[in-house]
Amino acid sequence: MRLNTLLSFAGFVLLIAGTYCPVLRPFHLFSWDVYAANKPYGIVILLVALVGIIGAVFNRVKLIRLTAWLSLGLVIVFYFLALLKVHTSFSFIPIHPVGNYLSSLIKFKWGWYLLFAGPILALLGVLLNRKSNFNRPVI
DSSP: OOHHHHHHHHHHHHHHHHHTSOOEEETTTOOBOHHHHOHHHHHHHHHHHHHHHHHHHTTOHHHHHHHHHHHHHHHHHHHHHHHHHHHHTTTTSSSHHHHHHHHHTEEEOTHHHHHHHHHHHHHHHHHTTOOOSTTSOOO
């Protein structure tokens, strides 16, 4: 396995590991991973990462590139969905300062670092894979 493919493989493994790490901690009582926050969306992220791993094992650069960009897009969308969930969780309370205080008790945890590091590492593996045309011998 080449270094670029290995880098992409490690990125997809980090993405899978990041889905099981805590991403939200409401009220300092318990931690939510991706599946507790949004189970169907977490399964989609997991399946995209698995397809990326299969592409890395079989050295399919186009498949790795597609899944790396798709996984980065999915993680970014999931981050914005989590932001919306945090800021609108208590919007039903008519007293806005109380709702804002309760929303401030929901904290983002360290799992986001792995969720973003995985696709970025996979993209680095894809982007470093490009070869220049200047080094090819002329026959």
